[in-house]
Amino acid sequence: MQIQNPVLPGFNSDPSIIRVGDTYYIATSTFEWFPGVRIHASQDLVHWNLVKNVLDTTTLLDMKGNPSSGGIWAPDLSYADGKFWLIFTDVKITDGSFKDMKNYLTTAESIEGPWSDPILVNGVGFDASLFHDDDGRKYLVQQTWDHREYHHPFDGITLTEFDTSTMKLKPETARTIWEGTEVKLVEGPHLYKIKGQYYLFAAEGGTIFTHQEVVARSQSLDALSFEREPEGPFLTNFDTPNAYLQKQGHGALVDTPGGEWYYASLSARPWNHPTESATDPRGWSTLGRESSIQKVEWDEAGWPRVVGGHGGSTFVEAPKDAILTDAPADHSQHDDFTDEKLDINWNTLRVPFTEKMGHTGAGKLVLRGQGSLANTFDLSLIARRWQAFYFDAETKVKFDPYSYQAMAGLTNYYNHSHWSFIFITKNDDGQNVIEVGENKGGLRNGSYTSYFKDDAPVIPEGTEYVWFKSENRKESYTYYYSFDGQNWIATGITLDAAVLSDDYVVREYGGFFTGAYVGLAAVDYSGYDSTAEFDFFDYKELGDYQEADGSYSWKKSESRFY
Structure with missing residues (x-):
């Protein structure tokens, strides 16, 4: 192996x-x-x-x-x-x-x-x-x-x-x-x-x-x-800028039962926009800092050395005494919310998921609107990591907001100041509409942009559910919506995935240590506790490499320029 x-x-x-x-x-x-x-x-x-x-x-x-x-x-x-x-x-x-x-x-x-x-x-x-x-x-x-x-x-x-x-x-x-x-x-x-x-x-x-x-x-x-x-x-990897893995360092050493040695370290896989230099900036690590493993040997003087050189390798020989471990082929996730406890892949921010946020079970997730996505105290959001460069995320939501201060939908999120959100809200004419908002850069808590503004698509009368989808394609992602779950309408808004990376955030803010998430959120900063019902969530990984024919596969090269 x-x-x-x-x-x-x-x-x-x-x-x-x-x-x-x-x-x-x-x-x-x-x-x-x-x-x-x-x-x-x-x-x-x-x-x-x-x-x-x-x-x-x-x-x-x-x-x-x-x-x-x-x-x-x-x-x-x-x-x-x-x-x-x-x-x-x-x-x-x-x-x-x-x-x-x-x-x-x-x-x-x-x-x-x-x-x-x-x-x-x-x-x-x-x-x-x-x-x-x-x-x-x-x-x-x-x-x-x-x-x-x-x-x-x-x-x-x-x-x-x-x-x-x-x-x-x-x-x-x-x-x-x-x-x-x-x-x-x-x-x-x-x-x-x-x-x-x-x-x-x-x-x-x-x-x-x-x-x-x-x-x-x-x-x-x-x-x-x-x-x-x-x-x-x-x-x-300071002196190996073309290597597939970058930022390697912080980690720990382990030996095998048979006496071999390995070192687990953090790493990252940056990418560049086609218009950018490959070395300045070195790239955008939207998947955050990941864990990699290198094989270690000891030299004659008793010092440990990474096999293949200090830049590490993408493919490493497994231990000779390895016991085959059963694990999923990828990290795709489908959740129908039948369990009263959140799946192990879900995270919340700072505090556990409690009745203050909502509840799950019986085939639905209920989120009670609290603060905005910029809030670091009271926030009703559950999210999971991006774990592949190419994936689709989809959900189905029922929500009847009181005003434009209430929102519920699908989010791609890095931190309180860097996120985007497709959601149901209400316009000034009292109609339920769909909006896409993005918070990024500039001010301490970011600068917010409403993309549809007064032209937000109106949800037809009698529509009980709205489906939202995010198609994430490494350098960018875009949102879709549907009123029947079959016929998808493109928002026409293409967002830069780099905004949701450590490397982007560090230019403006001191914390830059996590990674991008996709998840579900309900906001009602008016304090009237509007609630949203989510019928399911689907996260489907497509791979981390796009073939010439438009299909997707898992990485085959040790170079980050593929």
Whole structure:
């Protein structure tokens, strides 16, 4: 078998990979999306299944009011003493000199839970991980944040002993073990003990096209005792601009039962508009930061090296002892809303899906209109990741709004300031109409555009349901509507998909760590609780490559220019 990267397509970043027996687990960041921390499982490193969203109650996680791209940064999953340990960071401030955050610990004997009530660990810095030494001692390893304007904000990697008898850190043991290289922005540390030496893997360069992973090692855990790898970095795409995978870096190391080694890292697959240079901008990563896996070998001096070079490969040899894992061929999803609990692929923003938002079951999803899509407190939206460049999304909705302040329909969404929405609303003449709105760029919360304005299509009298469809085609997407589910009417509005990418948002806003979503939303900022009924949702992946004949297939080339 071959591993085809990315193994976790669509916004699945900062992978923390471990092996327990013959099963591999990857925990990934979820930022402001709820539930927090996705866990995928595999026995072959090739095929992966989403098995758990860990932080699925407000006892474990409450992010109401968190800024976009705040929330859960770089969770760390480990296994020791017969149980799983999960360290996670909840970031409350993303802009400016401060990064107020809290690091928590939760444990469980099974990956399915129950997970213990979180223990507050500290707030020294984000990207915290837990290292279990072979003498039984445990240490928190973390990026360290410095708000002082005359210092670099990334103040090295700090190690602090964790006391399992009190389940608290021992602050008096804290010391900086690694300051990073001249590239700076050192973060994402993971510590391992291999053949009697400590190896520190850390990310640098920021999670953009300058991203990289470096390795340092030491015979001890003393302050500043680590030496950097020669001929580094370990992994980067800074100098491989044509490679299919970009931004590789932040991740974790794992060994197989047979003694092979692999490294899971975040990555991205940018594309360019035909009118753009291929290197400036390097591209738009609308699927967000995804998880990829590279094979690792050790050189004669005992340093880890990525097989095939530090730029990594799209296709990687699978472990010799891999156990074939059954997993879906793609990530298509159809939901008739027959279950009273949302499907595992659905996310909400910052808080769980409750009766305040609506309910599901008996063949329909009911959403109660709350704030606008720019709201970071009260929002009735459920959404799922874009996980292929080419897909169709469709829904059927019944909605009778009071006024233009009420809206319900289908959305493509990145964050509070970058989204689009096709929806039912009411015009000034009291008629139910269809509108397409887009929020993007410019102001702090984006600038809003109504595309139909006073010429919005009127929904015929007696029409109970309206069907909406989004056709997403890598560089762009467009909306359609129908009054019978058979005959589709094009809106004629083509929207730039780049607006829903990290690379676009970073030009105007400090948070740029997630990825594009498609979903269902109801808005009623008048406060009159207009409700919408959704009959179904269908997300159908077409592939990530468009053939010359107009059909779609999954990627065949290692070059991003295909």
